[in-house]
Amino acid sequence: MDTKNISIISKELGISPKQIQAVAALLAEDATVPFIARYRKEATGNLDEVAIIAIRDRLEQLEELDKRREAIIKSLKGQEKLTPELEQAVMTAETLAKLEDIYLPYRPKRRTRGMIAKEKGLEPLAAVIFSQEAIDLEKTALAFVNGEKGVATIEDALEGARDIMAEWINENAGARESMREIFKKDGCLSSTLVKGKEKDAAKYRDYFDWSEPASQAPSHRVLAVLRGAGEGFLSDHFMPEDEIAVKILDRFFRNGSGASTEQVSLAVLDSYRRLMGPSMETELRNLCKKRADDEAIRVFAENIRELLLASPLGEKAILAVDPGLRTGCKLACLSRQGTLLHHEAIYPLEPHNKIEESAGRVKELCAKYKIEAVAVGNGTGGRETLSFCRGIGLENVVITMVNESGASVYSASDIARREFPDQDVTVRGAVSIGRRLMDPLAELVKIDPKAIGVGQYQHDVDQKELQKSLEDVVKSCVNAVGVEVNTASGELLSHVSGLSARMADAIVKYRTGSGPFSSREQLRKVPGMGPKTFEQAAGFLRIRNAENPLDASSVHPEAYHIVEAMAKDLSCNVIDLVQKSELRAKIDLKKYVAPGVGMPTLTDIQLELAKPGRDPRKEFELFNFSESVHSIGDLAPGMRLPGVVTNVTAFGAFVDIGVHQDGLVHISNLSDNYVPNPHAAVKVQQKVMVTVLDVDPGRKRIGLSMKSPVAERKEYKRGPENIGENKRSGNKGRLPEDSIIKKGVQEKSAPAPRPFGILKNIIK
Numbered sequence: 001m002d003t004k005n006i007s008i009i010s011k012e013l014g015i016s017p018k019q020i021q022a023v024a025a026l027l028a029e030d031a032t033v034p035f036i037a038r039y040r041k042e043a044t045g046n047l048d049e050v051a052i053i054a055i056r057d058r059l060e061q062l063e064e065l066d067k068r069r070e071a072i073i074k075s076l077k078g079q080e081k082l083t084p085e086l087e088q089a090v091m092t093a094e095t096l097a098k099l100e101d102i103y104l105p106y107r108p109k110r111r112t113r114g115m116i117a118k119e120k121g122l123e124p125l126a127a128v129i130f131s132q133e134a135i136d137l138e139k140t141a142l143a144f145v146n147g148e149k150g151v152a153t154i155e156d157a158l159e160g161a162r163d164i165m166a167e168w169i170n171e172n173a174g175a176r177e178s179m180r181e182i183f184k185k186d187g188c189l190s191s192t193l194v195k196g197k198e199k200d201a202a203k204y205r206d207y208f209d210w211s212e213p214a215s216q217a218p219s220h221r222v223l224a225v226l227r228g229a230g231e232g233f234l235s236d237h238f239m240p241e242d243e244i245a246v247k248i249l250d251r252f253f254r255n256g257s258g259a260s261t262e263q264v265s266l267a268v269l270d271s272y273r274r275l276m277g278p279s280m281e282t283e284l285r286n287l288c289k290k291r292a293d294d295e296a297i298r299v300f301a302e303n304i305r306e307l308l309l310a311s312p313l314g315e316k317a318i319l320a321v322d323p324g325l326r327t328g329c330k331l332a333c334l335s336r337q338g339t340l341l342h343h344e345a346i347y348p349l350e351p352h353n354k355i356e357e358s359a360g361r362v363k364e365l366c367a368k369y370k371i372e373a374v375a376v377g378n379g380t381g382g383r384e385t386l387s388f389c390r391g392i393g394l395e396n397v398v399i400t401m402v403n404e405s406g407a408s409v410y411s412a413s414d415i416a417r418r419e420f421p422d423q424d425v426t427v428r429g430a431v432s433i434g435r436r437l438m439d440p441l442a443e444l445v446k447i448d449p450k451a452i453g454v455g456q457y458q459h460d461v462d463q464k465e466l467q468k469s470l471e472d473v474v475k476s477c478v479n480a481v482g483v484e485v486n487t488a489s490g491e492l493l494s495h496v497s498g499l500s501a502r503m504a505d506a507i508v509k510y511r512t513g514s515g516p517f518s519s520r521e522q523l524r525k526v527p528g529m530g531p532k533t534f535e536q537a538a539g540f541l542r543i544r545n546a547e548n549p550l551d552a553s554s555v556h557p558e559a560y561h562i563v564e565a566m567a568k569d570l571s572c573n574v575i576d577l578v579q580k581s582e583l584r585a586k587i588d589l590k591k592y593v594a595p596g597v598g599m600p601t602l603t604d605i606q607l608e609l610a611k612p613g614r615d616p617r618k619e620f621e622l623f624n625f626s627e628s629v630h631s632i633g634d635l636a637p638g639m640r641l642p643g644v645v646t647n648v649t650a651f652g653a654f655v656d657i658g659v660h661q662d663g664l665v666h667i668s669n670l671s672d673n674y675v676p677n678p679h680a681a682v683k684v685q686q687k688v689m690v691t692v693l694d695v696d697p698g699r700k701r702i703g704l705s706m707k708s709p710v711a712e713r714k715e716y717k718r719g720p721e722n723i724g725e726n727k728r729s730g731n732k733g734r735l736p737e738d739s740i741i742k743k744g745v746q747e748k749s750a751p752a753p754r755p756f757g758i759l760k761n762i763i764k
Helices: 003-013 017-028 033-039 049-078 084-092 096-106 113-119 123-131 137-142 154-170 173-186 202-207 219-230 242-253 259-308 355-368 382-391 407-411 414-419 425-438 440-444 463-481 501-514 520-525 531-540 557-569 574-579 599-610 720-731 753-763
Strands: 188-193 209-213 234-239 318-322 329-334 340-346 373-377 398-402 640-649 652-656 663-666 687-696 701-705 739-742 745-748
Touching: 003 017, 003 049, 017 033, 017 049, 033 049, 033 463, 033 531, 049 084, 049 096, 049 463, 084 096, 096 173, 113 123, 113 154, 123 137, 123 154, 123 259, 137 154, 137 259, 154 173, 154 259, 173 242, 173 259, 188 202, 188 219, 202 209, 202 219, 219 234, 219 259, 234 259, 242 259, 259 440, 259 463, 259 640, 318 355, 318 425, 329 355, 329 425, 340 355, 340 425, 355 382, 373 382, 373 425, 382 398, 398 425, 407 414, 407 425, 414 425, 425 440, 440 463, 520 531, 531 557, 557 574, 557 599, 663 687
Parallel strands: 318 373, 373 398, 663 701
Antiparallel strands: 188 209, 188 234, 209 739, 318 329, 329 340, 640 652, 640 687, 652 663, 687 701, 739 745
């Protein structure tokens, strides 16, 4: 194990080398992040999943850096250019950028202007000029004039020498590092409209003449500009002022005042504009893109986590309704286990309006299948269908709306076809809506997270990194909740720690052929279930009504003997420990400390005995939209309405208030106090009260606020000169988030229109 890399990570993350080494060793043994975080706390010093993932990702990055180091050393040896000094520089380079700077002069490249000049014999002239000694420049250059080699004049000779010097300047590692810092510090993100694209580029209109410091540009604006450039509507740049950069670079190489020095200055200018500047711009663009990607992926992952861990209604007989106008509403009756029992269509809405007939049919189905809850999808006609269902008069039946985002993706997927090979997509979609009400996690894992609709620029970010992050989130959620092995689908089981898709299918196949599992130990009989797989998975698999109550808990089988020892010491059995709190109160955890078993594990065991197998998710709460509004035309500024957060982005949150069009709560309106990060104020699926600020039915835009009614009446005065007054009025002396710099003057856009007007359209 590379102690150097462990030391680097320790300094970066503030975690002890011993903890990092323990995590690295466990990862090398193919232990999963959930398993390490839950069952190896003593080894890692109680590190959580976030810290373990950070260590894992940084280890991978440093390993990639080491591989590149090895490749460069091999290349230099092959060129017979490797010296002890060069090898030392390569081995101690801390970043990939510095490593590539060192290798740049030796990297095989296409034929360049500098190479051509060297072929003409001008390298000695370049060396003399670059030294900036006092010489007769014209006389020295004249000696290199050679018509046969294509150097016809003194100017030809000087131009070739400058080409050579420009490449030396560009390949100077020290100069590149200095210039890199200048770009990071003073680089500016700017964009302009591509000529002739005015009409088609309307959604990017705020970026037609845009400029702001690259280091301060938020994720959503960077990605918006890059998307506009990628689509050919915008021209983007990530550069500091030319004058500043060239002056600093010139100072790096200029060490005289004669004619040779002037030639060096010309070479510096050429090198910057033609070689180093574009190279550094590419680096800064990539750096900003990486930073923007990381933020967008983080936002997406947080939203997905909240969605996956949404409150389940639990095992109830469900009537699922997929609303439809022309084609009718598709009904699906589901058993308490989510099995499809019956399906048909009714036509209560326009243009059919078969209200009485449809209501009678719903009553019949609810009675026949003993329906306990009605789940109505929130698509087109959703509010009307919800009102219809509530008007039927169903007694003791929960009637609620369910977010159906991604249901159409599921219904056309291979998973849905395997589950319901004889049903069409409308039936599959209705089933998905009903199952989401029962258990959002179990159903949503069947859908590509990118199709769920809670992301920000998810199609623009690094797809490999996005997929990796989302897989971490899904696994974290699935294993935090635990999986009932006798009812879980293969898709859900495949996200359990240690289980591959093939192993999950093997469990389902064994369960189908041999009947329900009666104990965790029986899992060992599944073909392919080796000791390592069992170790990683067993603690996250639940078996309700098993003979051993611990099989329904998160206590790992490797720790059963500890619980049995506790019961024996108290002269009772394990069931007594689970059922009687007075017995658990008598347990002295210190008695059971042993090698590999410390207080963190023992504390977890004691807590689990008090609530074996209990779902950690919040209990389901019924939510109702306001009955006074059904469409955007019913809205008016000043209305206070209940809503559900559907998406959280870097610039605010989108809220469903039941009018078929989400409204935007800009970050500046999320709270009475300053909010640095929207996720600190709201979460996806959170129930909130909002005030309507403005409505634009023509463009389907709704501006909302979550501020208290008193705070909403405060007027935020614009401009830097009002910072003091804003501070006194409770605005923390800050300008709202979307401040920009245009033509050198700081201006402030209206809080909601900019991100809603452009970014919502761009995200779509």
